[in-house]
Amino acid sequence: MTELLEYFAKFQNLPVDAKKALTEICSNFSIKKNEILQPFGHTCKTIYFLKSGIARIYYYKDGIDITEHFAFxxxxxxxxxxxxxxxxxxKAIQILEDAEIIAINSTQLFKLYDTFPQIERLFxxxxxxxxxxxxxRVEGIQFHAAEERYLALLKETKIVQKLPLKYIASYLGITQVSLSRIRASVK
Structure with a gap:
């Protein structure tokens, strides 16, 4: 839970009793590459923290797989x-690289808000x-060229280069051919 508590500390320091209450509603698990963390049609009742690995949120539009978000x-x-x-x-959540995850039960989390206002503020x-x-992200699509969006994604993390081109291209709203051209021009 150390990684999760360090992540929380970036937003707000919590008292010891609030940290204890939070860790009591968390569980750890591993999940393999390409497995679905949350399927389509699922009602989300869990917040996931990626201790390691990569995940994406995606959906289908007119039969085309579109990546909405990457999580590292x-x-x-x-x-x-x-x-x-x-x-x-x-939308669904897919694991793109073997992952270690901490799951936070949202029903229990929301109940903690009444007891610990610091937890409510944190979230x-x-x-x-x-x-x-x-x-x-929306403004990037509206106001920036595909190359600028790709370079911004690279600044966020170099891990992006490990992802399949089709996911990166759909995230950027371009074709794989256009992405290949962009990648060749920025090397």
């Missing part, structure tokens, strides 16, 4: 629209940061 080691991943509405998601800060990241 040391980050949180969840289907927020399902988590907060209680409705099944039309508000985490979700606010995720919202801002989502806005930046």
């Amino acid at each position: 080691e040391g980050s949180i991943i969840a289907r927020a629209e399902s988590l907060f509405t209680g409705k099944p998601s039309q 508000r800060l985490i979700f606010e940061a995720a919202y801002v990241d989502a806005i930046h």
Whole structure:
């Protein structure tokens, strides 16, 4: 749980009793590359922290696999629209590299909000940061060329080069051919 508590500390320091309460609602598990962490049509009731590995959120549009989000080691991943509405998601979470995960039960987490306002504030800060990241992604698509979006993704993490080109291309909203051209020009 050390990695998870260090991640939380980036947003807010928690008192010992709040840390203890949080770790009691968490569980650790491993999952293999290409396995589905959350399937389509699933109602999200878990927030996942990637101790190691890579995951993606994806969906299908007109039969085409589209990557919406990548999550890398040391980050949180969840289907927020399902988590907060209680409705099944039309998106899935797939593991792209063997992963060690800490699962946080959201039902129990939300109950802790009443007892520990610091935990509620912590998760508000985490979700606010995720919202801002989502806005930046939309703005990137609206205002920046594909090459700029690719370079921004590379700045985020070099691990991106380990991902299949089809996932990177769909994330950037371009074809694999265009991505290959961009990669060749930035080397």
